[in-house]
Amino acid sequence: MCVYVYIYNMYTHTFIYIYTHTYMHTYTYINRHLLLVTLLLGNSAAAETLPIFLDRISTTRAAIFLSVTLILIFSEIIPQV
Numbered sequence: 001m002c003v004y005v006y007i008y009n010m011y012t013h014t015f016i017y018i019y020t021h022t023y024m025h026t027y028t029y030i031n032r033h034l035l036l037v038t039l040l041l042g043n044s045a046a047a048e049t050l051p052i053f054l055d056r057i058s059t060t061r062a063a064i065f066l067s068v069t070l071i072l073i074f075s076e077i078i079p080q081v
Contacts, residue, residue: 043075046071047067047075050067050070050071051063051064054066054067
C-alpha cells in the first residue's frame with residue numbers, strides 16, 4: 001500500500017509532497033499499541049501528580065478528595081458516556 005504525505009511549510013507557504021511505499025497494516029498495528037501505551041502512561045502520570053499539585057494549594061485531605069473525585073469523573077465516568 002502506498003502512503004501519501006503532504007507537509008505544509010509555513011515560511012514559504014508551499015506543500016512538500018512525500019510518497020512512500022510501505023505495508024500499511026503493520027504501520028497501523030504498531031500505532032494502535034503505541035497510542036494505547038501513551039494514553040495509559042499519561043493517565044497514570046496525571047493520576048499520580050494531581051494530588052501533589054493540589055496539596056500545595058489546599059489541605060491534604062482536600063487534595064486527596066479532589067484528586068480522587070476528578071480522576072473518577074474524567075477518567076472513568078465521562079469516557080463511558
